[in-house]
Amino acid sequence: MRVKVGVNGYGTIGKRVAYAVSKQDDMELVGITKTKPDFEAYLAKERAIPVYAAGEEFLPTFENAGFEVAGTLNDLLEKVDVIVDATPEGMGAKNKALYEKAGVKAIFQGGEKASVAEVSFVAQANYEKALGKDYVRVVSCNTTGLTRTLSALQEYIDYVYAVMIRRAADPNDSKRGPVDAITPSVTVPSHHGPDVQTVIPINIETSAFVVPTTLMHVHSIMVELKKPLTEKDVIDIFENTTRVLLFEKEKGFESTAQIIEFARDLHREWNNLYEIAVWRESVSVKGKRLFYIQAVHQESDVVPENVDAIRAMFELAEKWESIRKTNRSLGILK
Amino acid sequence: MRVKVGVNGYGTIGKRVAYAVSKQDDMELVGITKTKPDFEAYLAKERAIPVYAAGEEFLPTFENAGFEVAGTLNDLLEKVDVIVDATPEGMGAKNKALYEKAGVKAIFQGGEKASVAEVSFVAQANYEKALGKDYVRVVSCNTTGLTRTLSALQEYIDYVYAVMIRRAADPNDSKRGPVDAITPSVTVPSHHGPDVQTVIPINIETSAFVVPTTLMHVHSIMVELKKPLTEKDVIDIFENTTRVLLFEKEKGFESTAQIIEFARDLHREWNNLYEIAVWRESVSVKGKRLFYIQAVHQESDVVPENVDAIRAMFELAEKWESIRKTNRSLGILK
Amino acid sequence: MRVKVGVNGYGTIGKRVAYAVSKQDDMELVGITKTKPDFEAYLAKERAIPVYAAGEEFLPTFENAGFEVAGTLNDLLEKVDVIVDATPEGMGAKNKALYEKAGVKAIFQGGEKASVAEVSFVAQANYEKALGKDYVRVVSCNTTGLTRTLSALQEYIDYVYAVMIRRAADPNDSKRGPVDAITPSVTVPSHHGPDVQTVIPINIETSAFVVPTTLMHVHSIMVELKKPLTEKDVIDIFENTTRVLLFEKEKGFESTAQIIEFARDLHREWNNLYEIAVWRESVSVKGKRLFYIQAVHQESDVVPENVDAIRAMFELAEKWESIRKTNRSLGILK
Amino acid sequence: MRVKVGVNGYGTIGKRVAYAVSKQDDMELVGITKTKPDFEAYLAKERAIPVYAAGEEFLPTFENAGFEVAGTLNDLLEKVDVIVDATPEGMGAKNKALYEKAGVKAIFQGGEKASVAEVSFVAQANYEKALGKDYVRVVSCNTTGLTRTLSALQEYIDYVYAVMIRRAADPNDSKRGPVDAITPSVTVPSHHGPDVQTVIPINIETSAFVVPTTLMHVHSIMVELKKPLTEKDVIDIFENTTRVLLFEKEKGFESTAQIIEFARDLHREWNNLYEIAVWRESVSVKGKRLFYIQAVHQESDVVPENVDAIRAMFELAEKWESIRKTNRSLGILK
Numbered sequence A, B, C, D: 001m002r003v004k005v006g007v008n009g010y011g012t013i014g015k016r017v018a019y020a021v022s023k024q025d026d027m028e029l030v031g032i033t034k035t036k037p038d039f040e041a042y043l044a045k046e047r048a049i050p051v052y053a054a055g056e057e058f059l060p061t062f063e064n065a066g067f068e069v070a071g072t073l074n075d076l077l078e079k080v081d082v083i084v085d086a087t088p089e090g091m092g093a094k095n096k097a098l099y100e101k102a103g104v105k106a107i108f109q110g111g112e113k114a115s116v117a118e119v120s121f122v123a124q125a126n127y128e129k130a131l132g133k134d135y136v137r138v139v140s141c142n143t144t145g146l147t148r149t150l151s152a153l154q155e156y157i158d159y160v161y162a163v164m165i166r167r168a169a170d171p172n173d174s175k176r177g178p179v180d181a182i183t184p185s186v187t188v189p190s191h192h193g194p195d196v197q198t199v200i201p202i203n204i205e206t207s208a209f210v211v212p213t214t215l216m217h218v219h220s221i222m223v224e225l226k227k228p229l230t231e232k233d234v235i236d237i238f239e240n241t242t243r244v245l246l247f248e249k250e251k252g253f254e255s256t257a258q259i260i261e262f263a264r265d266l267h268r269e270w271n272n273l274y275e276i277a278v279w280r281e282s283v284s285v286k287g288k289r290l291f292y293i294q295a296v297h298q299e300s301d302v303v304p305e306n307v308d309a310i311r312a313m314f315e316l317a318e319k320w321e322s323i324r325k326t327n328r329s330l331g332i333l334k
């Protein structure tokens, strides 16, 4: 059986998930939706991906441009087993009624509240929870990044305080700023801590800042340990954690720029870095506290999670089989 | 008695200290040094500030441009009681021998190691320590910022973890980047914690990041409390702490951009914000932990400290008299 | 007689015009309008500037915050002889009916179409045209910048092609981007050429680009000469042109950053640079073509124009008397 | 015969040229040089590309890191027919003696003076000139971009004035700024015009500016026509010009960000856009003047030129055969 997958909302996340789905031998990409015939729509068509209008209201725009669509979202919903909703923040919750009506399973993204789904999902942390479920939320890029490394340390964690330095806009967004400022989330602790807790039950508080960069988020993490752990232990744990990679400043990884350059040097599609990047030199234990710094490629770290979520929802594979399959298909290094 | 002051190194910090000194009725600005006749040198001259060459080796540059200097650094040293060294990081230590030879007292800046001076100084924290001293180091912009708020909370502090999001370049520096990246200090904890400890004996660890902005540094501070404290207590303390101001997001202070705009709206010279800016809404107590976020105007927060350091070194005034005098002369709000 | 002036829209331009008006001995600042009680509103109040709600609809916001206003825009209109409209782009045209009904003269800004007023105004180019008029439009920052230098060269101009490299956001705007992109106006020639022609009848075409900076616009100007002119002639002309200053790279003016630093070094309020900055070394004549590069401080170059426009509208002074008076009051260098 | 190619200087340009060479069936990549064992060196090794030390003086660095090199530059030079020099600006000229001594042909990049080589090269403009030559200079990214579109229009050109808005740093360079400024080349006309004239004999003047972006350079081009041409003619010409692509704002190409996104959507290695991007809507003819705007991906537009230069130097193919071969191998769209 190949699960029939549709993608509603073909933007930063949607187009990457569509690509990843098309690389799986147990899934089939049935179509994607667009609200307008921009270059992304044309490219999808050129690649023989059926393009549906995201709703009836968008049909005129396509017609005016002479762009033939394969139908509307409702038509797509009739053809799929599961829809990956990657529409803008908050829109997924509104779309849910449509999916229920059509009787298709649905995956939502991190811009939605946890309550939109039965489970908030990070494959390596709680794959089993999504087995057979109808509605799964793949958590945000930041939450996925925090969960990847913290779940690996979970038994040692007494308390976590993480400061997130967030990119202001994705690389293809030329509207959003700031150009020259730092914007704090003045509500401290920020909402990111509780979001991690929708996946793993750890004691965590966070604060968050937006800075004028497009490439990656960076997390400065401090863990109060409940049992002793050396720096070498932590490095060993991370080296044995899937979707986490260690980068050395000494080898030229001075900033997020060189980490992205590494993904470009690998010829990853869209320079995706599906893995969380931990600076090796930053791993430091001082008494009962562990510190480390990691970077998160916001555009892509959640992509393998969407693939695994589909497998779990249709019980196509058990946890590690799915993770390994996804990793292999996307060139994830480990 | 008016203390005769010279400034060696007339850049970001030096020109502001020179200005501040010229506003004091118990000090006299005798001259400043320059390495080349750029617009800052011409402006100093237009304002009747004697301009000295920073060394013999710089004389030809001035001569070629037809810019008449008042002498060299050595000439200036003969005329002053104290020299404020605001040369680039690390150069102050090398200059110290000259100052010793000339028998003048000297103030160094935060780019120098603590060992360059007898005391590392933040007026409101340890003014008395500098009384009568010959060599004083005004600590860095970040250390000054951390010390201002943390010394006010000192008796409540068990442990501090502060994450510093640093501006990449000062506004008048068009050479330094990055343009689009986040650069961590991969050595965690960073050197900033120990630097605070040169002023106040608290238990503090820090991490630091450079981001593409010019306006201010931002600190995300977490304090483990040794005795209970409410949010209101903290606000009250900060409201009664000199050189600390509370800013409300609700009034439009969404980022460092609006905080600097406030300084511009006040018509502060160079938009100096001598005060540390704490976001009122960010002050938050969760159990035994206090969180708050502050911004530091790196170009100017250390300026009043230099003025107070001079007063302490010459025993011109006791602590609060000096602080109040400096505050009044610079329009510091409280 | 002191002309009674109100300012509707107290943002980047409005607050600077209000300040400039308050510095004139033949004008009186009667009040300003705000839509909400942010820090700019509080600062105005602290400075005893009467704050009016920009409309009835904004009253609840002020009431909720306990901020007492002096009335609404309509109340302000009853007390003034002229209103300076500095509301966001396009809103001035809608406001005009209110001003007509109240029987007050009005000045509009460059975000409005030329048709909103009887004359499009740059003092040194066409002061006389505004004499006694009821509705005057002070043209945009870019048009003012182009007009200042081009009107000085007018008799030599056969054709002008100017490329404008525009700042993305004002320094206090932390919302607008881009963070890392260049955005062209793809309609070439852009609308800026015709806008210059609303002030001076020259043959001009332009193109425009937005880049991630906040400080200044930069113009690369090429003039096809109708009669010979040497580089020295051009320098002489600019040296004798009011509100135009020459800056030398050789003195350290390498970019817009140092030009703004110069305004900061002058302790100009908000680092206003009312004057257009021409790089001296860029002035170059090759055969029949003249090239030069200028920078425009978008936040402030139109401010003296607003003051002069008021004088012209009330026939308080003839052209050069007004320009000199405005220059003196604002510290404009020449 | 497969030409044996070495690459000296494995940075932005060098690594892309090495990749492109490895895609050619008539060339063989023999090795590359590195000065230190950073991640680029490790990745090369992983891909079985022999890594040589760029000189004896660099050997200790490799040894200390336990990185085994295949020899030094001199060893590499013994094994190759041609060396592609992609060392930093100005270093190629110094290296030339080495290449002469080793008796290998050499290609230099645009950071070198024209005099370093026998011919300055852009394949579609002057392929024949490089036939059989020993030393060829592939011109800079900007010159290549200007030459591609202007050579297509050459017979219509009376005079060209081009304004170049340049990226400040490449994406993997986190050192260079500015963060928030525009930096003009104050020498106008800039050196870029004469550089175009080393390839095609047209009458051209230019000016240049650096802005805080990493993605692409943008050129605002104005052509004085010597014979009539309509907008449709120009579009037709560009549609029939190799390595030039038309992009429509209407399809979402609002800035350089979306143009690079297009290359990412194509899954181009390193998001290379070998083609010059012309905004279709910007093509405009007003009387005797033609305007258009183009963007240049500085990291990659010269890469196909290096490949073609090798073919010409060894007379492996005639012009269009080489260009087509290169295009096909790199996925160049036309």
Ligand SMILES: NC(=O)c1ccc[n+]([C@@H]2O[C@H](COP(=O)([O-])OP(=O)(O)OC[C@H]3O[C@@H](n4cnc5c(N)ncnc54)[C@H](O)[C@@H]3O)[C@@H](O)[C@H]2O)c1
Residues within 6 Å of the ligand: A008, A009, A010, A011, A012, A013, A014, A033, A034, A035, A054, A055, A086, A087, A088, A089, A090, A091, A109, A110, A111, A112, A139, A140, A141, A142, A170, A298, A299, A302
């Ligand atoms: N960009 C990130 O960094 C990131 C990372 C992880 C998770 N997320 C989450 O993923 C979701 C999508 O974010 P994104 O960054 O891909 O956004 P995006 O803006 O890049 O893409 C959203 C897409 O949805 C389309 N769209 C708009 N209205 C629609 C409608 N009514 N129906 C269907 N499609 C519509 C848009 O045209 C766009 O193509 C959000 O929940 C977001 O929070 C984003």
Ligand SMILES: NC(=O)c1ccc[n+]([C@@H]2O[C@H](COP(=O)([O-])OP(=O)(O)OC[C@H]3O[C@@H](n4cnc5c(N)ncnc54)[C@H](O)[C@@H]3O)[C@@H](O)[C@H]2O)c1
Residues within 6 Å of the ligand: B008, B009, B010, B011, B012, B013, B014, B033, B034, B035, B054, B055, B086, B087, B088, B089, B090, B091, B109, B110, B111, B112, B139, B140, B141, B170, B298, B299, B302
């Ligand atoms: N800029 C900040 O944010 C900041 C904040 C607090 C402390 N500091 C510290 O203040 C000190 C000065 O920093 P800055 O930012 O003002 O640097 P700066 O580069 O702005 O100014 C240094 C000045 O010293 C001059 N100079 C160079 N060589 C000299 C020499 N041999 N003799 C005399 N002058 C010489 C330079 O021309 C320049 O004018 C450093 O220790 C720095 O760490 C800087």
Ligand SMILES: NC(=O)c1ccc[n+]([C@@H]2O[C@H](COP(=O)([O-])OP(=O)(O)OC[C@H]3O[C@@H](n4cnc5c(N)ncnc54)[C@H](O)[C@@H]3O)[C@@H](O)[C@H]2O)c1
Residues within 6 Å of the ligand: C008, C009, C010, C011, C012, C013, C014, C033, C034, C035, C054, C086, C087, C088, C089, C090, C091, C109, C110, C111, C112, C139, C140, C141, C142, C170, C298, C299, C302
């Ligand atoms: N900022 C510049 O660079 C610049 C330069 C020259 C001319 N201009 C022109 O000046 C005008 C104002 O621009 P700005 O940059 O000062 O904008 P701004 O956004 O900084 O200020 C506009 C102000 O108007 C207020 N406002 C919004 N709605 C209002 C209403 N209904 N009634 C009254 N006030 C209202 C806003 O709160 C804000 O304070 C525009 O026409 C603009 O094109 C701007």
Ligand SMILES: NC(=O)c1ccc[n+]([C@@H]2O[C@H](COP(=O)([O-])OP(=O)(O)OC[C@H]3O[C@@H](n4cnc5c(N)ncnc54)[C@H](O)[C@@H]3O)[C@@H](O)[C@H]2O)c1
Residues within 6 Å of the ligand: D008, D009, D010, D011, D012, D013, D014, D033, D034, D035, D054, D055, D086, D087, D088, D089, D090, D091, D109, D110, D111, D112, D139, D140, D141, D170, D298, D299, D302
């Ligand atoms: N980056 C661009 O946008 C661009 C575009 C077109 C042409 N160019 C030209 O290409 C050439 C290379 O530029 P780049 O941008 O690739 O530079 P780069 O700095 O990215 O790469 C240069 C490489 O040379 C290495 N190197 C340094 N010293 C060396 C030595 N002695 N021997 C051998 N290698 C050494 C460096 O380590 C680096 O890997 C320059 O002439 C430049 O002007 C650059």
